[in-house]
Amino acid sequence: MPAAKPVANLSAVIKRARDVMRKDAGLNGDADRIPQIAWLLFLKALDDLEESREVTDPDYRPALSSPYRWRDWAADSTTRRSGDALLTFVNENLLPHLAGLSGGGGAGDTRETLGAIFRDTRNRMLSGYLLADLVDEVNKVSFRSSDDVHTMAHLYESMLREMRDAAGDAGEFYTPRPVIRFMVGRVDPRPGEVVMDPAAGTGGFLVEAWDHLVAAADASETPARQRELLRGTLRGFEKKPMPYLLGQMNLLLHEVDAPRITRGNALTFSAADQRRDGVDVVLTNPPFGGEEEAGVKDYFPSDYRTAETSWLFLVSVMERISRSPHGRAAVVVPNGVLFDEGIGARIKEKLLREFNLHTIVRLPNGTFSPYTLIPTNILFFERGGPTKEIWFYEHPLPEGRKNYTKTKPLRYEEFADCEAWWGGAERGDRVETAQAWKVPVEDVKSYNFDLHNPHRPDDLAHRPPAELIEELIDTEKRILALLDALRAETADAE
Numbered sequence: 154m155p156a157a158k159p160v161a162n163l164s165a166v167i168k169r170a171r172d173v174m175r176k177d178a179g180l181n182g183d184a185d186r187i188p189q190i191a192w193l194l195f196l197k198a199l200d201d202l203e204e205s206r207e208v209t210d211p212d213y214r215p216a217l218s219s220p221y222r223w224r225d226w227a228a229d230s231t232t233r234r235s236g237d238a239l240l241t242f243v244n245e246n247l248l249p250h251l252a253g254l255s256g257g258g259g260a261g262d263t264r265e266t267l268g269a270i271f272r273d274t275r276n277r278m279l280s281g282y283l284l285a286d287l288v289d290e291v292n293k294v295s296f297r298s299s300d301d302v303h304t305m306a307h308l309y310e311s312m313l314r315e316m317r318d319a320a321g322d323a324g325e326f327y328t329p330r331p332v333i334r335f336m337v338g339r340v341d342p343r344p345g346e347v348v349m350d351p352a353a354g355t356g357g358f359l360v361e362a363w364d365h366l367v368a369a370a371d372a373s374e375t376p377a378r379q380r381e382l383l384r385g386t387l388r389g390f391e392k393k394p395m396p397y398l399l400g401q402m403n404l405l406l407h408e409v410d411a412p413r414i415t416r417g418n419a420l421t422f423s424a425a426d427q428r429r430d431g432v433d434v435v436l437t438n439p440p441f442g443g444e445e446e447a448g449v450k451d452y453f454p455s456d457y458r459t460a461e462t463s464w465l466f467l468v469s470v471m472e473r474i475s476r477s478p479h480g481r482a483a484v485v486v487p488n489g490v491l492f493d494e495g496i497g498a499r500i501k502e503k504l505l506r507e508f509n510l511h512t513i514v515r516l517p518n519g520t521f522s523p524y525t526l527i528p529t530n531i532l533f534f535e536r537g538g539p540t541k542e543i544w545f546y547e548h549p550l551p552e553g554r555k556n557y558t559k560t561k562p563l564r565y566e567e568f569a570d571c572e573a574w575w576g577g578a579e580r581g582d583r584v585e586t587a588q589a590w591k592v593p594v595e596d597v598k599s600y601n602f603d604l605h606n607p608h609r610p611d612d613l614a615h616r617p618p619a620e621l622i623e624e625l626i627d628t629e630k631r632i633l634a635l636l637d638a639l640r641a642e643t644a645d646a647e
Contacts, residue, residue: 171190177279199267216254331562332531335568346433352440356389385412390418397414437470457500467486475507508540518550548567592604
């Protein structure tokens, strides 16, 4: 079957596939349809890439064997099962086999990854005939050449954006690609370093980090050798099954070799284990406003125990980079992290004492629209404290704009001024500007990092009412959480 190469043709294939799925009574909306096509596309991509590897590498050991390879059960429409026979094979043979796979090689082993993905994957379609029609559409997508892979990756990312829109309603805030690219560029991971995202989601940070590492690889090496040298340098955790599947396919489509992505909660390790299993670079956007199960906080030292997810992740990131000679991190945090007191103040005191919090980039209104209007920031810090001074950079909105929106989002080009200001590796040539200012650490009272630009008054009258309301609600939630913690401490003391 000829490959459908142009973007327009691939878009048409995806559209027809979604039209097929709309007819099936087992699928309700994109929250069901996108996972259904995602696991089918994943198996098709895996088989195409494995066939190519088998041709070029005689020693290659494929993850799947007959009759579970796509080419065995799905590729030939003249011999493929249909109706109840197809449903029986998929539900009772294929998916259980995939769920039971284990390669023994740990995270990064393809068989291990397949087992982790398909333990929580099910066929949601009720009609075997419609499932056969969907398989026929997926068969029109090819992953046999780099052009095909990159084109499908582009379309796949558009599907991810739709999935992110649906997830945003449930409180999951995904990082815009321009922000990811900016963070990766400033942290500048180098070949030979290990990069982690402990809240990997659909893999945006890891994909961007991989592209950055490939671009920085030794140009004298062949592309195959470059990729071999980078093998296993990406690590991550993702505890939710759907983002895990989407992230693994995202990495597969971007030809990331042997990423060590673990299906699980990055917070369920002791501080000693996290230091022992450390990395060189962490890039992440941990969940905003979430709460962990009661037992999770027990993995952390008593001074830093809280149910608030973003605080636990901040402590975890510090532990992960604490032993690398060049350990460094960039972490997206909501505004509340900057001004929180109590346990939050103790965690910030640890950050300033043990690390160099050299830069806080304050992002503009609506950067995470439509998910949240809560103001967000990026903390850049590195091993080698204590912090002596903090640079703040207030990223401006384009002239004439009051905020970003879903239809008019932040563009990467808008970071050009900040990148030019950033300076070299030691950042010694920075100067104060209308957007940038420096604060000696002794002037940071009560560990409150919520410092406004001294070159511009904080004019509340020009901030969107919806943003102010959401920020007030967020503040009230944090006050209630502090009161709950105080009540629990009081009860324990009695």
